[in-house]
Structures are given as C-alpha cells and as structure tokens.
Amino acid sequence: MKNKAYAVLAALACLLFASSAFADKPVEWQTGLQSAATGIMEEIRWFEQYTLWFIIPITLLVLLLLIIVVVKFREGANPVPSRTSHNTLIEVIWTVGPVIVLLFLAIPSFQLLTAQLTPPPNPDMTVKATGNQWYWSYEYEVGENPLSFDSLLLKDEDRAGLGKEDKAAYPRLLAVDNEVVVPVGKTVRLLVTAADVIHAFAMPAFGVKIDAVPGRLNETWFKADREGLYYGQCSELCGKDHAYMPIAVRVVAQDKYDAWLAAAATNLGEANKALMASTDGAAKTVDVAANAAQ
Numbered sequence: 001m002k003n004k005a006y007a008v009l010a011a012l013a014c015l016l017f018a019s020s021a022f023a024d025k026p027v028e029w030q031t032g033l034q035s036a037a038t039g040i041m042e043e044i045r046w047f048e049q050y051t052l053w054f055i056i057p058i059t060l061l062v063l064l065l066l067i068i069v070v071v072k073f074r075e076g077a078n079p080v081p082s083r084t085s086h087n088t089l090i091e092v093i094w095t096v097g098p099v100i101v102l103l104f105l106a107i108p109s110f111q112l113l114t115a116q117l118t119p120p121p122n123p124d125m126t127v128k129a130t131g132n133q134w135y136w137s138y139e140y141e142v143g144e145n146p147l148s149f150d151s152l153l154l155k156d157e158d159r160a161g162l163g164k165e166d167k168a169a170y171p172r173l174l175a176v177d178n179e180v181v182v183p184v185g186k187t188v189r190l191l192v193t194a195a196d197v198i199h200a201f202a203m204p205a206f207g208v209k210i211d212a213v214p215g216r217l218n219e220t221w222f223k224a225d226r227e228g229l230y231y232g233q234c235s236e237l238c239g240k241d242h243a244y245m246p247i248a249v250r251v252v253a254q255d256k257y258d259a260w261l262a263a264a265a266t267n268l269g270e271a272n273k274a275l276m277a278s279t280d281g282a283a284k285t286v287d288v289a290a291n292a293a294q
C-alpha cells in the first residue's frame, strides 16, 4: 500500500517535471501558482506566502474563540447570560488590531501593484496586444513597418499529427498558431487593448494580468528571466469562445529573436518554422504556422 502511494507520488512528480520541461502552463491537480519566470511573479509568489502568515493565524484564532464561546457559554454551563453590551478596551483592540494587520498587507500589495503597472524607463521593446472575439492580435513596434499578426487557437486537427513530446509542448486549448516571440532578459512594454468587447491579457508565469478594453490602452510590462514557451488565457468573459483564445509567448535568446524578427518581416510562417526548428529540435513534424491564414 505504502509502495503504491510512493509510486503514485513519483509518477505525479514525473508528470509535473516533464510538463514543466516543455512549457509553462497549468498542470493537472495544480492548486498553487505557476513557477515564476519574471521578477514580478517571484514577488507575487512571495506575497502569497506572506499573506498566509496572516490568514492562517487569524483563522485559527477566530476558530478558537468560537469554540471557547460554544463550550463555555452554552446554556448548560452558563444558564444566566451576561448582559454586557460595551467594553471600550476590547472595542479599541478589535479596531486597531485589524487596521495594523491591513496595513501590513496593503503596503506590500500596493507596492507590487505599482511595480506591475509601471514599465521601467526605456523598455527594450514594445508589443501591443489586441483582444478580438475570439483571438489575440499583436503588433511589434519595429522601424517603419510594424510587424502585426493574429494568433489563433491551434485546432485539434492541427495537433493530430504531433508527436507525444510535441503534444505536451503544444497543449490542447493553449497552443496557438503564431506565438508572441520575445528575447530573454529584455524589458518588454506591453500595451493591451481590445477591438470589440472587454478581454483580459493574462500570463500567469509572468505575473501579468490586465484588462483589454476597447478604446483604451492599458500598459504593463514583463522581463522574462528564462527561455521557454509560456501559456496564458483571456481572463475576462468575452463571449461564446472566451475559452478558446489562449496566449502563447515564446522567450528565446536575443540572436534567435533577431533572426525571427528579420525573417518575420517578409514571411511570418517561415520565420516561425525556422524558430521552432532551432528551439525545439527537429522533433516538430506538423506545420503549426501553416494555419495562420484564416
């Protein structure tokens, strides 16, 4: 029985490890946050743990007080209830105590929010993401002719030809045809808007989540610390296909990014194919980029 439990645990660990090796995305039975790929997400993970240091003791204290009241002041033990209605000391304590606790939570929380929404001066590049019913489109601010493309969910038919490893890297309902490509270690300013209804751009591993509102340009940023393929989703209910407009960001070395960008100016499909061949090895068999035109 014990061995079986260990085997299950080991299998789970393999599963977690294997999927994290391919791409940053949610895993089955996951309850915690995704591992961080940016400094902001590191801070968010820290803040979550920090908050628990308040939440758990407070919850236990309230539970303890409730148990004391239930036991000590039940009718059997305390037939004549006290008629006390005020106690100034207690009222001061239960007002000032929570205020202090809230300050301890609010100050780092607002600091983090400010950091999230304030791109550092002189970002290395700017990408604009536009939410549409139901896909994302992206624009790169590069020279005279900005690069722009749509990014659509990779359909089941297009995934059918993928090998096992590729299926893990290009998961169902998360993989897209044209990924956002950015260089590793560079500050990317992200402008987010929408063309029709409100969407939201969310990339859990980056600690990015910002509304995409028609007629309004929201600004945030990220600096990915490691290369990889990252998945996020639209996070504002935007219509019937809200669940089918994922976000994929591929973080690559600067030289690969430069090569991709140069090639993408003339042929995005070929640029994507070349990039995948150089980052994924030759395992990739299906022409993911080919269904771009739709």
Ligand SMILES: [Cu+2]
Residues within 6 Å of the ligand: 199, 200, 234, 235, 236, 237, 238, 239, 241, 242, 243, 245
């Ligand atoms: Cu949506």
